[in-house]
Amino acid sequence: MNNVPPLDAFAVNLEIIGRVHTTVPDDDIARTRRELVSHIVVAPRFAEALTGIEAYSQIIVLFWLDRARPSEGWLTHPRGNPDLPLTGVLAGRGRAHPNPVGLAVVDLIARHGNTLEVRRLDAFNGTPVIDIKPYDHFDVYPDPRVPAWFRARLPAPQAT
Amino acid sequence: MNNVPPLDAFAVNLEIIGRVHTTVPDDDIARTRRELVSHIVVAPRFAEALTGIEAYSQIIVLFWLDRARPSEGWLTHPRGNPDLPLTGVLAGRGRAHPNPVGLAVVDLIARHGNTLEVRRLDAFNGTPVIDIKPYDHFDVYPDPRVPAWFRARLPAPQAT
Numbered sequence: 001m002n003n004v005p006p007l008d009a010f011a012v013n014l015e016i017i018g019r020v021h022t023t024v025p026d027d028d029i030a031r032t033r034r035e036l037v038s039h040i041v042v043a044p045r046f047a048e049a050l051t052g053i054e055a056y057s058q059i060i061v062l063f064w065l066d067r068a069r070p071s072e073g074w075l076t077h078p079r080g081n082p083d084l085p086l087t088g089v090l091a092g093r094g095r096a097h098p099n100p101v102g103l104a105v106v107d108l109i110a111r112h113g114n115t116l117e118v119r120r121l122d123a124f125n126g127t128p129v130i131d132i133k134p135y136d137h138f139d140v141y142p143d144p145r146v147p148a149w150f151r152a153r154l155p156a157p158q159a160t
Numbered sequence: 161m162n163n164v165p166p167l168d169a170f171a172v173n174l175e176i177i178g179r180v181h182t183t184v185p186d187d188d189i190a191r192t193r194r195e196l197v198s199h200i201v202v203a204p205r206f207a208e209a210l211t212g213i214e215a216y217s218q219i220i221v222l223f224w225l226d227r228a229r230p231s232e233g234w235l236t237h238p239r240g241n242p243d244l245p246l247t248g249v250l251a252g253r254g255r256a257h258p259n260p261v262g263l264a265v266v267d268l269i270a271r272h273g274n275t276l277e278v279r280r281l282d283a284f285n286g287t288p289v290i291d292i293k294p295y296d297h298f299d300v301y302p303d304p305r306v307p308a309w310f311r312a313r314l315p316a317p318q319a320t
Binding site: 004005006007008009010011012013014015016017018019020021041042043046048049050051052053055056057058060062064073074075085086087088089090091092093097098099101103105125126128130131132133134135136137138139140141142143144145146147150154 | 164165166167168169170171172173174175176177178179180181201202203206208209210211212213215216217218220222224234235245246247248249250251252253257258259261263265285286288290291292293294295296297298299300301302303304305306307310314
């Protein structure tokens, strides 16, 4: 191992690239996610940075979970289900990570100027978007290994 | 569209979850990426948050590009190649995004306590890791649409 700096925290200014717009109430986002169509309205100062993004069918959206509550510990039952094994938050896709950054791979339906129409973005209305990246073949691992409890709950069309 | 707050910037403290350890020099990381094995040493205070992560074959690593230079504009030629069309930085996977957050889907080879051994992490030695998420079937879109110039340069084994 090499010499590396310490493991504390650091202060940064995050640019708000844009915000999520949806009429779906916060409490209904997770349940409706799979067919949910939202819009990301990108700040005009970053509109040029979208040039060419419409050539991609999917994008990765990073967003700031501004309504996440601080975690009371680093172990949770996945999906809040006490029948599932206690799991570290970094081994799950819940909201209670040390840094509240959300990540979703979404369908890019269309770009209208500085607005992106997307499907499957599980973010609340008004959520700040902090990064957008195109999804490409290097992000594809066709059949990842996952825990048994996760695989057992996969809907059939997603398992292929 | 709903009423949403303004599109400026905001100050946050980011926790350093861990740091990347590699003996490969910065200038060789991109070239060697596909077979590169690195270690992520997670801060002891977050070690418990890794519980169960070894059940996944891939993880998504978010890291802070602490050596990225500020962009001089939002349009670039992909891979610095002037033969490729000018593209917005948010439509590319380069380092000059408005927020310097790197993202890599990597193979999780093994967990040794609070150290994760990974393959394909294109991050320099000492890079702060700000989030780790397990990769699962909802992240898989087997044949994404990408620009023609990208597809033409895909190595054959990645195209399937």
